[in-house]
Amino acid sequence: MAEKFLEVKNISKSFAGVHALDDVSFEVRKGEIHCLVGENGSGKSTMIKIIAGVYEPDEGEIIISGKSYKRLHPIDTIREGIQIIYQDFSLFPNFTVAENIALNKQLSENRKFFHKKEAQQVARAALESINIKMDLDSLVGTMSVADKQLIAISRALLQDAKLIIMDEPTTALTGREVKSLFKVINDLKARGISTMFVSHKLNEVLEIADRTMVFRNGKKIIDADAKEFDQSKMVYYMTGRKIESDSYDFGDQNKSGTPLLSLNNLSSTGRFKDVSFDLYKQEVIGVTGLLGSGRTELALALFGINPADKGSIQIEGKAVKINNPQDALKHGIGYVPEDRLTEGLFLEHSIGNNIVVSIVNKLLSKIGLIDKNTKQKEIDTWVKDLSIKTDSADNPAKSLSGGNQQRVVLAKWLASNPRMLILNGPTVGVDIGSKSELHEIIKRLAGEGLGVLVMSDDIPELLHICNRILLMRGGKIVDEFQASQITENELAEKLAEG
Amino acid sequence: MSDYNNHLDNNDNGNGKNSFQERFNATRFLKIQDWNLMRLFLITVGIFIVMSLLMPTKFPRVLNFQSMGFQMSEIGILGIAMALAMITGGIDLSLNSVANLTGILCSVILTRLAGPNVAEPQVGLAVFLAIVIGLVIGIVCGLLNGFLIAYVGIPAMLATLGSMTLFTGFAFVITKGTGFFGIEAFQKIGNGYVAGIPIPLIIFAAVAVIMIVVMNNSSFGLKLYLLGSNPKASIFSGIDNRKVLLRTYALSGMLAALAGIVILGRTNSANPDYGASYVLQALLIAVLGGVNVNGGFGKILGLVLAVFSLQFLSTGLNMLLFRSPGANFFKMFSWGALIILFMIINVVSERRKQRASIKKPKPA
Numbered sequence: 014m015a016e017k018f019l020e021v022k023n024i025s026k027s028f029a030g031v032h033a034l035d036d037v038s039f040e041v042r043k044g045e046i047h048c049l050v051g052e053n054g055s056g057k058s059t060m061i062k063i064i065a066g067v068y069e070p071d072e073g074e075i076i077i078s079g080k081s082y083k084r085l086h087p088i089d090t091i092r093e094g095i096q097i098i099y100q101d102f103s104l105f106p107n108f109t110v111a112e113n114i115a116l117n118k119q120l121s122e123n124r125k126f127f128h129k130k131e132a133q134q135v136a137r138a139a140l141e142s143i144n145i146k147m148d149l150d151s152l153v154g155t156m157s158v159a160d161k162q163l164i165a166i167s168r169a170l171l172q173d174a175k176l177i178i179m180d181e182p183t184t185a186l187t188g189r190e191v192k193s194l195f196k197v198i199n200d201l202k203a204r205g206i207s208t209m210f211v212s213h214k215l216n217e218v219l220e221i222a223d224r225t226m227v228f229r230n231g232k233k234i235i236d237a238d239a240k241e242f243d244q245s246k247m248v249y250y251m252t253g254r255k256i257e258s259d260s261y262d263f264g265d266q267n268k269s270g271t272p273l274l275s276l277n278n279l280s281s282t283g284r285f286k287d288v289s290f291d292l293y294k295q296e297v298i299g300v301t302g303l304l305g306s307g308r309t310e311l312a313l314a315l316f317g318i319n320p321a322d323k324g325s326i327q328i329e330g331k332a333v334k335i336n337n338p339q340d341a342l343k344h345g346i347g348y349v350p351e352d353r354l355t356e357g358l359f360l361e362h363s364i365g366n367n368i369v370v371s372i373v374n375k376l377l378s379k380i381g382l383i384d385k386n387t388k389q390k391e392i393d394t395w396v397k398d399l400s401i402k403t404d405s406a407d408n409p410a411k412s413l414s415g416g417n418q419q420r421v422v423l424a425k426w427l428a429s430n431p432r433m434l435i436l437n438g439p440t441v442g443v444d445i446g447s448k449s450e451l452h453e454i455i456k457r458l459a460g461e462g463l464g465v466l467v468m469s470d471d472i473p474e475l476l477h478i479c480n481r482i483l484l485m486r487g488g489k490i491v492d493e494f495q496a497s498q499i500t501e502n503e504l505a506e507k508l509a510e511g
Numbered sequence: 512m513s514d515y516n517n518h519l520d521n522n523d524n525g526n527g528k529n530s531f532q533e534r535f536n537a538t539r540f541l542k543i544q545d546w547n548l549m550r551l552f553l554i555t556v557g558i559f560i561v562m563s564l565l566m567p568t569k570f571p572r573v574l575n576f577q578s579m580g581f582q583m584s585e586i587g588i589l590g591i592a593m594a595l596a597m598i599t600g601g602i603d604l605s606l607n608s609v610a611n612l613t614g615i616l617c618s619v620i621l622t623r624l625a626g627p628n629v630a631e632p633q634v635g636l637a638v639f640l641a642i643v644i645g646l647v648i649g650i651v652c653g654l655l656n657g658f659l660i661a662y663v664g665i666p667a668m669l670a671t672l673g674s675m676t677l678f679t680g681f682a683f684v685i686t687k688g689t690g691f692f693g694i695e696a697f698q699k700i701g702n703g704y705v706a707g708i709p710i711p712l713i714i715f716a717a718v719a720v721i722m723i724v725v726m727n728n729s730s731f732g733l734k735l736y737l738l739g740s741n742p743k744a745s746i747f748s749g750i751d752n753r754k755v756l757l758r759t760y761a762l763s764g765m766l767a768a769l770a771g772i773v774i775l776g777r778t779n780s781a782n783p784d785y786g787a788s789y790v791l792q793a794l795l796i797a798v799l800g801g802v803n804v805n806g807g808f809g810k811i812l813g814l815v816l817a818v819f820s821l822q823f824l825s826t827g828l829n830m831l832l833f834r835s836p837g838a839n840f841f842k843m844f845s846w847g848a849l850i851i852l853f854m855i856i857n858v859v860s861e862r863r864k865q866r867a868s869i870k871k872p873k874p875a
Contacts, residue, residue: 316747318746318747337751338746338747338748338749338750339749339751341749342749348747350747355741355743355744356743356744356747357744357747358741358744359737359740359741359744359745359807360740360741361740361807361808362736362737362740362807366733366736366737370733370734370737370745370748370750371748371749371750373730373733373734374730376730377730381729382724382728382729383728383729383730383733425748429749
């Protein structure tokens with residue numbers, strides 16, 4: 014067994030009386046890939062910040078290469094060879110690749126002038142050490158997330174990193190980019206450099222980890238060899254309960270009669286082409302495809318943001334035109350957008366106002382002003398119906414967790430009494446516990462008679478909540494599956510094809 | 512002696528207690544709204560008390576209140592107009608030019624229809640027509656702004672900078688560079704009293720009350736606040752952003768026209784370049800009143816408090832320093848100082864609040 018590099022002993026930290034970390038101990042060995050998983054608020058970030066020297070622990074000690082610290086300062090962490098790559102990478106977008114990689118090194122050597130040639134050499138060498146080639150003169154701001162990550166890693170290596178801590182490194186990466194990141198991490202391992210991989214993407218953790226530990230509510234729940242975990246075990250440790258995943262039972266008897274929504278060769282130049290399908294009451298149809306396949310574009314067209322230019326839309330048998338969101342609202346179509354923070358919510362405004370925004374015109378009293386009682390009743394109904402966790406609906410929406418924020422967006426549309434909902438990435442960035450609760454809500458709503466369209470590339474999610482899945486590629490629907498007749502792996506392969 | 516008696520009488524009538532109770536209710540009401548209003552309220556009351564203590568025989572006098580009422584109404588109305596534009600996340604730089612253009616066109620109507628030898632009823636009709644047409648001009652100017660901003664998509668600052676120049680230029684074309692005059696009957700609007708209260712102050716109060724109701728209780732007001740804080744989310748919530756913006760700028764144009772009518776009434780003259788600093792003053796009042804420069808937030812009540820506090824401050828300082836040369840210019844200096852002070856307080860308290868919220872992580 015390799016020697017210990019970092020040892021964390023009995024660390025506790027509270028904020029305002031709340032235990033963010035409660036007596037946590039663990040070790041990271043040389044050349045080990047150590048994964049840390051846990052839901053939002055489980056204490057992962059607090060742990061990283063204590064190792065980084067940003068927070069001072071209330072109790073406990075940290076031993077690095079045999080040297081004990083009661084508290085670390087950021088400079089100690091760097092000097093001991095621990096580098097942390099945060100989600101935003103802390104790069105300078107207006108500087109070149111070479112400058113970004115070499116800048117810290119030259120600064121720490123206290124140079125007064127920046128040596129361009131030397132920077133180029135240093136940067137090239139650093140990138141070569143992880144077998145990566147890229148244009149050293151490109152501006153970092155123009156590069157992909159994956160490239161930025163590699164730049165951040167090579168910058169870390171230049172500072173003699175012995176342990177690299179990566180905070181949610183794969184959030185914005187495509188499947189292929191994740192593969193190449195894992196290759197780099199494995200190369201580092203071969204050179205004796207440890208990695209601490211902080212994530213909530215379980216399949217990735219299962220693939221890369223040597224050792225895995227799970228945090229929940231500030232406590233370390235388990236810390237074991239990676240071989241001992243499987244997906245459902247990990248979910249159990251993270252949430253403290255078994256998550257059921259029955260798939261959605263639609264029942265074909267509902268398919269008689271007029272479809273709720275019927276698309277006929279719907280096209281939008283440059284976005285999608287000849288999309289036709291029927292959505293029935295109580296049906297949940299998944300629309301999947303890679304980025305750029307047209308699934309988001311289709312959703313936006315149905316909600317009137319970017320109207321389609323050819324083909325027809327029928328709602329309950331009647332041809333309709335949806336030229337703007339007001340039309341969509343009028344026809345009973347609600348849309349839960351992809352990015353709830355910028356498109357779905359008024360973060361600074363109250364939860365209540367967020368819920369009633371689409372129906373304010375229905376809350377007016379006889380004299381044309383908003384009736385406070387009607388408004389409050391509406392808000393209370395939905396806070397209760399969707400179990401939105403808050404002490405008061407007057408709190409701003411930003412005070413809620415991701416899962417509860419998504420419930421507020423759902424509540425906004427349910428309040429408008431829609432016929433159908435379009436959900437675009439309904440559980441992106443929501444932790445596992447809330448995710449399964451949202452899934453149950455979606456299934457219940459469909460059961461009550463809504464038609465639901467789910468745009469998603471989360472395969473387990475699609476199989477779990479949809480009865481039918483449409484696959485889009487290059488703006489066209491290329492395949493269709495019954496959720497009950499396809500496995501996760503088969504669907505994953507279909508998705509990756511082409 | 513009579514002063515002394517009055518003082519006693521007041522106490523006997525329990526007026527002191529009443530006003531205390533009113534103030535207590537007011538602070539409770541304000542507290543519910545937000546801390547910014549509370550601070551402003553305290554500042555306003557504080558300035559009032561200090562000035563009254565420093566000049567007990569001059570400051571807290573009816574005559575003084577009347578004269579302050581005349582002075583602050585125009586800028587108060589313009590401030591509300593500015594606040595509306597700012598709550599959408601925009602700005603309206605054309606307010607002053609709309610006010611002046613309105614004044615000029617009103618004076619044209621008045622002098623044409625109600626010359627020296629015209630009978631009383633026709634004068635009344637002319638005044639009525641001038642006011643109605645004046646407000647319509649304001650709405651048309653505002654619609655142009657709203658169209659440029661909402662439908663063409665020009666940033667509000669540039670659109671209203673352009674329209675400001677356009678309106679001012681138009682005003683110069685009409686007057687050929689000189690000033691126009693009003694008529695005597697119209698001066699009542701700017702200089703008259705009803706029950707001892709200056710008419711401009713009554714107009715300002717009416718505008719403020721109506722706008723408080725509109726912003727707090729109408730669907731337009733709620734949409735305006737939501738749109739201002741996140742225009743993207745409001746599109747995705749089915750709000751017709753363009754319609755709301757168009758209406759907002761039309762409303763702010765109409766209020767600017769109203770200010771122009773008051774100015775014509777008070778000064779009996781209309782110039783293309785009257786009160787050139789009013790736009791920036793209106794902006795300052797809105798900011799002091801707690802309107803968020805990024806849009807989405809701001810209470811009309813805060814704006815009213817801001818107008819009062821600045822008026823108390825500048826009148827008070829004028830009285831204190833009236834013997835020293837340049838006292839008139841002290842007004843601007845004092846406004847600037849108060850606004851900077853207030854913003855420092857705001858930023859510091861905001862930072863404290865943020866720090867407190869960082870230290871308090873969400874329970875898992």
